[in-house]
Each structure stands twice: as C-alpha cells, then as structure tokens.
Amino acid sequence: MRPYTFAQPRSVREALRGAGPDTAFLAGGTTLVDLMKLEVVTPERVVDINRLPLDGITLDHKGLHIGALERMSDVAADRRVRENYPMVAQALELSASAQLRNMASIGGNLLQRTRCGYFRDVSTPCNKREPGSGCSALEGINRGHAVLGTSDDCIASHPSDLAVPLVALSTVVHLASARGTRSVPLDTFYTLPGATPEVENVLRPNELITGITVPRSPWAAHSLYVKVRDRQSYEFALTSAAVALGMRGRTITSARVAAGGVGTRPWRLTAVERALTGRPATAATFEAAVVRAADGAQPREHNAFKPALLRRTLVRALTELQESR
Amino acid sequence: MPRSPVGREIDRVDGRLKVTGAAEYSGDYRAPERAADLAHAHLVTSTIARGTITRIDTAAALASPGVLRVYAAPEPIERLALYGVTGQAAGFTEPYIPLQTAAVRFYGQAIAMVVAETPEQARDAAALVTATYAAQPPRTSIADEPHVPAGPTISGSPSSLDILAPGVESIDAALAASDVVVEAEFHQNVQHHVGMEPHAVLAVWEEPDRVTIYAGAQIPAAYALGMAQRLGLLPQNVRLITKYVGGGFGARVVLWSDTPLAAAAARELGRPVRLVLTREQMFTLTGHRSHLTQTVRLGASRRGVLNAVSHRSIAERPSTMSFTMTPAHSTSDALYRTPNLHVDAQLAVLDIPGSRAMRGPNEAPGSFALETAMDELAIATGVDPVELRLRNHATTHPVSGLPWSSKHLEECYRVGAERFGWSARSSRPRSRVDGQWLYGTGMATAIYPAARRTGFAVRVQLRNDDTAVVSTGTSDLGTGATTMVAISGADALGIPLARVTPEIGDTYLPPGAPAVGSSGTHATVPLVVDAARNVIAELKRLAVTRDGSPWQGAAAEDLRYERGILHGGGRSMTFGRLLTAIGSRGVDMESSPGGDPIPGVIHHSFGAHFCEVRVNRFTGETRVTRFTTVADVGRVINAKAARSQLVGGVIFGIGHALLEENHLELRTGRLANSTLADYLVPVNADVPDIDVVMLDEPDPRLTGPLGDGSEDVGTRSLGARGLGEIGTVGSAAAIGNAVFNATGVRLRDVPITPDKLIEHL
Ligand SMILES: Cc1cc2nc3c(=O)[nH]c(=O)nc-3n(C[C@H](O)[C@H](O)[C@H](O)COP(=O)(O)OP(=O)(O)OC[C@H]3O[C@@H](n4cnc5c(N)ncnc54)[C@H](O)[C@@H]3O)c2cc1C
C-alpha cells in the first residue's frame, strides 16, 4: 500500500470540495482496501464517505429508493425489498459472505472492480489497470471472463450480482459532483471496454453515487435471481440470470431479463424479453426465447461453455419462477 | 477409579486456547524478552519461470521508511551466510540456496527480501523492488516434455513393475484375453494444501552460534537439522519450536526458503526477525500436489473377477523440490486380487514451483482413477459396485504376497451399505429426478498404508503432586496429536486425563515422530506405553532403595503399580506421596529403542465411502447431499478427534472431486489461481453432514517388541493405526461415481464442474 492522506467529511459538499484527480471515496472498503493492498489502485487521497447522509430505504409510488451507503445486508433484509423486489434481495444474499455484506455498500457494490486475476496481479500486463500494457487474459486463463461486450483489449466480466436485477428493472443511479446532480439509467451508466477498458462507467472524476431508484413495476414482485457457480457459496457467478414476469393467467404480458457473469457489464436481454412477451409460460416458450440469448458471444479458450450455460441458466430461472407461482 | 480415556470423545486439551485465540502460532509468537527488537521481513518473488536475473533495483525500497536491509539476488549475498544441505536432511530441504544465484527456476521464486521495522513497511518496500531478467521459455507441459521413470515410491518399492501369471507374456496380452476390458484416462490439475495458518517464522538468536526458530513443521527433527546445515551451525544449536500448527497436509514437511532467509537475516542484523508469507506466496513457495495424467485398464471376467490391472501415470518433476508421484502405489498395487498387474509412473521435468506430498499423496489421485475405473467395470459387467469389490477382495497383498496385520474391509462395505441404504439404489443412471435435480449414489474403497516408523522417543515423568508429564518432540498440525499424547499417557499410567500434561513441538524434547503419513499416532502410542512401563519400573526401584520409602529394602517384584498407586506388603501409596516421602520432585524415564515393524505382515488401513449427490439438470452444479464413511483404522484413541480427521479427509475429497485446481499457464509457467478467491476449497455450504463409523478393531500385529522385549508392548500398544489421510482416499471417486449414477455422464477429469457436465446433460 502507498501512503495517502485521509479525510472524513460530514457533508456531500465537503466531500466533493477537496476531491482531486487521485482521490478515492471509501465506503465499505471491501473492494477499495483490497485493491490498495495489492497496489492495483494507489490513491493519494482517501475520502471516507461513511459519515455522509447517504442512507435510507424508502418505497413510494415512484419506486424503491436506496441510499448509496446502505449496506448490502440491510437492503437484503428489508421487508419491502423482499416483497416487492425479491430478485434484488436474492442477488444480494447470494453475493460474497455475511461479513462482507455487513460492510459493503450499495454504491460500492455497483462500482466494484472486475475479479480478473490479471487485473489484480500487478506483475502481469493488463490494459484496464495499465492502459496499453496488453491483456493477459486473451491468451491466459479466461474461464471466468466475459463473452459478451468484449473487445480485443479487455474481456473482463462485470462482477456485481446486484447490478443484474437492477439493470433488468431499469434502475436509475443518482450522482452528485461539484457541478451539480444528475441521474443516469444504470444500463447506460456502464460502458463497454472498447479500446479504453480503464473506463468502466460514465462517472466523472470525483462524482459521487448518492443513491439509486428502482422504478415501481407490476412484474418486479414476481421475480427471481439464479446464480450458477462451482462452489455453493462465496464465489462470483459463472453465469447468473435475473428474471421478472408480468402474467395474465398463463400468458406472459411483460418480461424483464438480464444476465451476469457473461458480459463486460450487466447484460440486459431485451430480445429474450420480447420473445417471451405475449406467449404462454411454458417450457417450449422458454426454450425458444433463449435460443439467441448469447448471440454475438465471443468465447475464448476456457469460457466457451458460457453461451450454453447462459441459455440453461435462463431456462432454469424462468422455470423456477413459473413453478413458484 | 478413573476410566481410561482411550476411545472416548475427548475434547482437545488445547481447544480452549485455540478458539479463544490464546494459542500462539508461529506468526503470533512475540519473543517477549526481545519484543522491542523484533524486525519484519517480506519476500519479493520472480515473475518469470525460467532464466536469469540480470538486475534488481532496490534503491526505492532502501529509501522507503523503516527499511533496515534489502537482500537481493543476483549477486551472492555473503552476509546471509547460507550453506548447502546434504545427507538425511537433504530430502526434506528445498535443494537450492535461496538468494544466492541469478537463476530463476520457477514463477514465484524468492528473489529478494526486505527487512524493516514493521510488517507494513517491509511489505510496502518490497513492492518497490523491480527485477529485470533474461528469460527462457519454461518447460511446462507434462504431455510434451520428455518422461523419465519416477524411481522408487516413498516406501521404497519400485514404481514400475509387472506381475504376470504363469504363461502370460505381457499385461497387454492379459487384457486382450479378458472378457471385459475397461480403459480410462484421468487428468487433474495442480492442487494445494491450503493450510489455514500462513507459513510464518520467527528466528531469535541467543548467541552468535545458537538460534531458536518458531515455525510450523511436520518433521521437526529434519527441519532443525536442515536449518543447522543451511546456517552452518552444530545441529544441537538449532532449537525448533512448533507448538501450534495451523494445518500441514504435507506443505510443512519441507524446509522451504522462507525459514533460512529469516534466520540468516536475523543473524546478520543482530535482531529477531519474523517472516510471514502472503497467501499468494504460499501457492508457489510452499509446494503443491503435482498435476497428472493417469491411465487405468482393467480386464475381468463377465462376472467382474479381475484378470488384469494396469495403472500408468505421468506427473511433474519440478526442477527444484520434487515429490515422486506414484499414484498406483498403495492403490492398484495393493487393493484387489489380480493375477496380472502392471504399474508404471513417469515424470516430466518442469519449470514449476516445488511439489510436495499432499494428504493421501499418491493414494488420493490414484484411488480416484482406480475406483472410477472399478465403477466403470461394474457398469460394464452389470455387477453391483459393492459386490464387484467383494468379488475381488484380496486376502493377501497382491505384490508381496504377505497377509495383512489386520483387515476388516468387508465389514466396512457391509456396515456402510446398511447405514447408507445402498440396497435401495437404482443402478440405472439418471433414474432419480426430483424437480430440477438429478439424484444419484456412488461408492468407493479407501486404502492407506500404515507403515510403522521407528527411531523416536517419549519421556514420561511422574511428579510428586501426582501428575505426569508426557513429552515427545512430535508436532500437532491441528489433528489432536497433543491430546493423543495425553490420552495414551493417562491410559498407560491409569490416572485421570486431567493429571497428564502433554509436551510436544520442541526439538529439545526427546525426538518425536514426524506428523506425516498418518503415522504420528501409531508411532507414538507404543512409545508412551513403553516409557510409562519404564518409569513405573524406576518408581519401584526408588521405592525399594530410597530413604523415606516404606518399602525400603523390599523386593521390587513384590510391588504392584495400579492406577497411580503402588501396593505391596499390605501398604498402598500414590506415586506422588511416595516421591514426596523420598524427597524427590519427580522421576522420569524415556521409552526404549526397538519397536520395529513385525515382519511377515503388511499394514494398511481400509475404508468404504458411500455418497449421494444431486446435479442440477439445467446448469450442472453438483452438490453432495449425503456421505457415509466406514473406516477400519485399528483402535481409536480419541473418537472425537478421529471423526474430525475422517470428516476433514472427506471434505478434502469433496474439494478434489468438485472444486480444487490451479491452472498452470503453459506459456509463462505462472499458476493462475494462486489466491483463495480463484483456488476454490469447499465452504460449509458444500459439506453435508458426514456420517462416520470407525470399526475400532485393534490391530494385534502392529508393533514389535521395545527394549528388552520382556513385556509384550506389541499387544499393549493399543493397536491404533492412524487415520489422518484415509478419509481423503477414495472419497473423490465415490462422488464422481454418484455423479455418473445421477446423470449418466462419466467425467474423468477433476474437478467435476458445471461447464464440463452441461455438455452432456
Ligand atoms: C471475497 C469477496 C467476495 C465477494 N463476492 C461477491 C459476490 O459474490 N457478488 C458480488 O456482487 N460482489 C461480491 N463481492 C464484492 C463486494 O460486493 C464489493 O466489494 C462491495 O459491494 C463493495 O462495496 P464497498 O462499500 O465495500 O465499496 P468500497 O470498496 O468502499 O468501494 C468500491 C469502489 O467504489 C467507490 N465508491 C464506493 N462508494 C461510492 C460512492 N457512493 N460514490 C462514488 N464512488 C464510490 C470506491 O471509491 C471504490 O472505487 C465480493 C468481495 C469480496 C472481497
């Protein structure tokens, strides 16, 4: 770890005021401190934002509002979240470990960095960590890497479970900077790696996430998150699926579907949603709808299984959701 | 009257210290007298696998706050004063002197060491050290590099051998003449020991030529001897303290580069030095299980009776420390009766970190191959897997022809099958579905050698407060060895456990048994019995000779010792009172030499595993839902610790079957999964309740006579064979066989992961 200065402001204004190009905001620290120890990130100034008033969970006619500093465990345990947005609570509970969820914040979760082993090992080339140095994963061990949204410069998968249901539900992220506040749909908040994998989102330097809003929707309450991994707990997803269905009788009236573990960002599957809508909720519909879910996938040596596993994960999630009715 | 603690559920004597954090492991130990002086070291490791270091830039590290020294290759660092190791200790010492040459032999080798006032300063300065290399392409492929015969197995038998029935020309001919032939190839990647406690060392020099080392070691005596040679000291001037150890599994058998470096720096600086490896460094600096390829061919009659067994393997020979991997050893060459046998082990020299024995070193991978092939034979012949094994049951060892000292394997099958409900099984694959989950069951046999080791000693001291101290320089890796020493002492002396103080983990104690090869218990217990016998004889001698004793002048033969009390001539006295009466604080005696293995028999432990899994029919995750293990391990000394060992062994099997692998990058020689996020070991959620049964049949032919042989310690040695590894042997195969039964998919490459399964689901 390199030396840094440390501040603990009490207001958003104060937090933003002193922020410079080498500032890092510290929330739960479960990503940031790790990466500082590995010297993957080396901020000169660390601003602890835990005293800022960015907490609170509220549910109103517009939807669910969650402050950026709410802890993963608190959000997962919240009755309103569990009843109205079950797949959000499920995605949180299937993440990390109980200890980590007690520390980790919602804002930090959305900004966590990829688990690509080369990104985290400073002795290997990595374009995301050191632009222009090369991507070790292309010819290296890439079992956990993305197949969708990749580029020749980076194939790192997006690690967040939470972001998957949030993207499916058209969540909006609220941001604040010295220049004012703005709100951005989470889906466009994340950017593709292209030739600049070091840029992962549209957050400006020294812009804070203050909170998120998950819109109200008739289908969110009938939703499910499925996470596939080698180990039963404490592992990132090989693939995951967030599915929400609006139903009239046996007919699907609306569908929201997103996938994790396969994309360089949380991957909304609008084509699958369209293929489900207006059809009966049957195995045949599910099978047909997912056929093209992984179109455009670019598999590598060790992750060639991901398109098939993605399709299977989707069918499993849809089947399980349908059976839970 | 005290009941003997042997065989009961005994809490660890150090359990409370461990769970409250009061037990001081090597990295915790503070060296109280020299605490203010303590300096901290951190290693820098290579980022190529083969070549030479051309330059190391240490300027920034040297200028970093708190830094005392930066020792860096390529220049030989004379001030570290490290020397070669030869003779007996060489087999347990990494075979190159660290930081003394420019050569890089594997990715992750130590190339520099920073010593600073605090661990953080040392770590941060180490990150500023940069190296440049002249790199060569590393040798990384066991398939492509030239193969050499492995040489003798750990027990000294040939790793390549043919036993052919009269008139049979070759194993191929025997196979060709068999009605049914099964041939299968198996692969597994590099696996790691992953002890919970990181390797840590503290070196404290008392005098210029005398040092005390605190480090986790499985073979304390060899470790200390290796250190003495590395440091150029007399053997008696190195004292190793290894009181608490957070897991060995083979990784602490070897004196790796960390301990000599810390001790050498401490000598040069004139301060105690502590060095703690990072978790990442442990993956390359403290050994691994070689990745390997195995081919098993079985030939049998239509009824499943074996006619030929062939088991071949190719594994790594790292260019530095190398464990000779011979997976057919004690598996295919021991388990089943067969008229024709062929085993062969080859190695390929690779530029890969040093390898080392890992729990069930040959037997775990070897049994995965053999027991999977047996399951395939059961399918091919239509014979039930348990019945198939009974049909091929060996009553004498297939290679030596010797009978076993004790063997209750058939009973293991019977008890296990009954407890598990094996008969309710459908042998037709993929016939049990519950919602999304395909259910299946499988079984496998376990076998592990119980080779008795000799040359160790135990001291028993009787004290005048009616307590006893039992001392031996073995180490407790977390297995419960300390408690085993106390239990066997209490049993041998017939006094309550609470009055026995065990003392282990110090090379200044009588030389203790190594904690390897599941042999610590069966090597130690007879010595405790013998030392107790000797000290009781000495007590009687004092009783009849010393002033103050009521028996002075009587004949020792007329005295009888029973449960802590001497009786004779109508009088009785506890040993404590007697010692007080004669003005002695205590009397001690060591065990006698001898106790060599009984000739003409062979020793193994046995077991049978039964397991149920479910596999998701969409996404292919395998989850173990039930597990029953029945073990024939001789007498059980501590039922609680024994069950923990067997449960832990099975959990190793779950890791082996479903999770554990480190991918070697062929291009760079880097082990890609060298963190605990990327190298998956089972977590609690992966482990069902594991039902463990121990037959508790004492082995009557375990130990030969000790001392003058006047009393048959063999029969009093309790007949405990040891059980640290047998849970790991065969358990992975039982899981793989259950996966086949659940899905109809046979995977011969472990771990069995969703990506491999879904292709066939
Ligand atoms: C062992 C392990 C296992 C894990 N497993 C999973 C898993 O299975 N699934 C999963 O989804 N996640 C997993 N995680 C990741 C974990 O969820 C994240 O580390 C956590 O959510 C990050 O939140 P934090 O508050 O600790 O963020 P921090 O570490 O404090 O911050 C993370 C990043 O976000 C920035 N930041 C934080 N808050 C704000 C804000 N309000 N505005 C602007 N910038 C901000 C920080 O500067 C930093 O760059 C795992 C982590 C670990 C260590």
Ligand code: SF4
């Ligand atoms: S995939 Fe991305 S993060 Fe990983 S090495 Fe390549 S550039 Fe770096």
